[in-house]
Amino acid sequence: MALDGRTAVVTGAARGIGYAYCRRLAADGANVVAVDVDDPTGAVEKLTGGGDRLGLVCDVGEPSQVDAVAGTVLDRYGRCDILVNNAGIFPFADLDHLTIDLWRKVQAVNVEAILLFARAFAPGMRAAGWGRIVNTGSGITTTQNRDLAYMTSKGTVHALTRALANELGESGITVNAIAPGLVATEGFLGRARTNGPTAEEVFARVTAMQTIKRKSVPEDLAGALAFLVSDDAGFVTGQILHVDGGVTRTGA
Structure with missing residues (x-):
């Protein structure tokens, strides 16, 4: 699963699952760009491995900030080989209390950022004939949870994952999602x-x-990510991989 020479961009990377992803990608040799609304510089400095490191502050719900991050990555590395869309917010509000502004913010961060980053980095992946996009979905889509905005956003992430896989597969780009349970x-x-x-x-x-x-701990997800971004997973795309200890026993 060596990733020497590959450049990986991870959003929501300063802590938790995103930082576990960064640790694994760095250990496997990739250049790692950690993106987070909170400054990820300190976390990036702790990574070990042979590749380059870069921490960037970005609110992925703001298209202009996403464009700025993409520009910085492309200027420094030429392309992004591995895109891990992990950033997400999960404020709870039921139907009576959910405002349209909160609804739109959740969709902007959890869904639209995936589209924006994919649009920015897919051309370089196409030119190279190789790319990996892994999104963070959620097992919440199969439960009776009543978190309206978050549950809807993650269901959309799953659909967007499959739609991107349909469009990008002929270019050597795989698109999958990891759906955690409670971590x-x-x-x-x-x-x-x-x-x-x-x-x-x-x-x-x-x-x-x-x-x-x-x-479940973040490292449980990092192992799944390592497979999905490897050459071994070159024939795996459009999949929602539930990593939840067996809570989900059918695909969704």
Whole structure:
């Protein structure tokens, strides 16, 4: 799975799943560009591996900032070989309290940023005849969760993944999504402390539904990513890979 000479861009990269992705990509030899709304420089400096490192601040919900990041990457590396769209927000609001501004913000960050980055980097991938795009979906799309904006956005991510796979496959570009279940990240733990049940109570409920009876950690997702961006996965595209300990037993 050596990625020497490949350039990977990871959004939502300063912590949690995104940072686990960066650690694995760096360890496998890739140049890693970590993108986050919070300055990822400190996190990037801790990465080990033989490739180059770059941290960029970007609100992926703002098209002008996405364009600026893409321009910086292309100026420095010539192209992006591996695009990992991991940035996401998950504010909870039910139908009675969901504002149109919040709805649009969730879609802009969770969905539209994927389209913008793909549009920016696909030409270089096409020219090289090789590319990997991996999006972060969610197992939430198969549950009875009532988080309207987030659940809708992740269902759209799954559909967009398949649509991009249809369009880009003939160019040697694969497009897949990793759909995590509940993962022990700073973002979830912070949210759980302010919204009803404790983190441990939520994990206990979810773990009971899994066939693998332990908490999911970011490294569980990083192993799946390493496969999907490798040459070994060259015939895998348009797939939603549920990495959730067995909660999801049918494709969705």
